[in-house]
Amino acid sequence: MLGIIAVAFIAAFVIAVLVLSAGGSERRQQTLQTVRRLASLVAVAPVVRDEGLDLRRPQHLSTIPWLDRLLLRADIFPRLRLLLYQANVKWTVGNLILYTAACWAAGAVAVSLRTGAAWLSIIIGAAAGAIPLVYVFHKRSKRFAAFEHILPDALDLMVGALRAGHSLTSAIGMVSREMAQPVSGEFRKCFDEQMYGIETRVAMLNLVTRVPIQPVRVIATAVLIQKESGGNLAEVLEKAAYVIRERTKLQRQVRVHTAQGRLTGWILAVLPVVLGIGLYFANPEHFSLLWRRPVGLKMLYGAVIMSVLGMLVIRKIVNIRI
Numbered sequence: 620m621l622g623i624i625a626v627a628f629i630a631a632f633v634i635a636v637l638v639l640s641a642g643g644s645e646r647r648q649q650t651l652q653t654v655r656r657l658a659s660l661v662a663v664a665p666v667v668r669d670e671g672l673d674l675r676r677p678q679h680l681s682t683i684p685w686l687d688r689l690l691l692r693a694d695i696f697p698r699l700r701l702l703l704y705q706a707n708v709k710w711t712v713g714n715l716i717l718y719t720a721a722c723w724a725a726g727a728v729a730v731s732l733r734t735g736a737a738w739l740s741i742i743i744g745a746a747a748g749a750i751p752l753v754y755v756f757h758k759r760s761k762r763f764a765a766f767e768h769i770l771p772d773a774l775d776l777m778v779g780a781l782r783a784g785h786s787l788t789s790a791i792g793m794v795s796r797e798m799a800q801p802v803s804g805e806f807r808k809c810f811d812e813q814m815y816g817i818e819t820r821v822a823m824l825n826l827v828t829r830v831p832i833q834p835v836r837v838i839a840t841a842v843l844i845q846k847e848s849g850g851n852l853a854e855v856l857e858k859a860a861y862v863i864r865e866r867t868k869l870q871r872q873v874r875v876h877t878a879q880g881r882l883t884g885w886i887l888a889v890l891p892v893v894l895g896i897g898l899y900f901a902n903p904e905h906f907s908l909l910w911r912r913p914v915g916l917k918m919l920y921g922a923v924i925m926s927v928l929g930m931l932v933i934r935k936i937v938n939i940r941i
Contacts (some may be wrong), residue, residue: 703755726746742923776790779809788813808829836861
């Protein structure tokens with residue numbers, strides 16, 4: 620059992636090292652590409668080639684060519700990179716994988732040394748390995764909540780700028796200069812994209828990709844419809860700001876009414892774990908019968924499965940989408 624866990628830990632460590640080496644490779648590749656571009660600019664007789672110029676920044680996840688192609692084909696790494704950006708966590712994908720593998724290995728080894736049950740060690744290790752992802756999702760939710768809280772004031776500023784005669788791009792630039800983070804940073808990226816020549820439609824869709832919340836989708840839809848069919852954009856944004864404020868008030872009321880259900884979910888999730896740890900420290904010999912006998916292991920697996928199902932059901936009940 621310890622051999623299985625050791626092999627799994629070594630494999631996870633090797634994968635984390637390969638991914639971490641990809642970060643350094645990406646920086647080296649970018650430096651070499653910059654040097655080549657500078658050399659081509661100062662060349663006396665540049666060579667004209669027929670192939671098209673690719674302006675996209677190359678993404679390298681490994682120094683091994685075949686492994687780099689394999690990782691680039693996998694859709695999970697761009698999603699993890701976007702997730703880390705949305706959470707405003709200064710980690711790389713390699714850091715996230717390394718932290719996940721370390722937490723999983725630490726939890727699995729600790730449980731295995733204490734109980735000797737392989738499957739129980741894997742399950743507890745998986746739960747411990749999810750801690751970095753839970754942290755990232757928590758930071759992401761807090762950032763989106765802060766964005767939605769400041770967004771109505773940003774829309775009011777845009778409405779005032781549009782009614783004063785400014786263009787939509789200038790209004791977005793004013794929001795990027797006057798508002799607080801995270802609204803100013805995201806609108807700054809949207810403003811820079813339009814200044815670099817990207818169409819308004821693409822810039823707004825990129826904003827929705829970076830901040831995939833319902834109010835931003837409403838604003839992007841209103842701007843795109845106004846670009847296609849015309850209309851009073853200032854009035855549309857003013858009504859959107861009103862709707863977002865009322866939606867925030869309704870969400871707070873729903874959270875008040877579902878507070879008891881959410882508290883019940885947390886109690887059902889935490890109480891068995893805390894009670895089990897307390898009983899183990901109170902009487903280790905008596906409580907260790909759960910993993911020393913096959914019936915006890917089956918009871919533990921059943922308790923874990925039912926607790927997870929109960930948490931999911933309660934979450935589905937109290938998670939009211941508005």
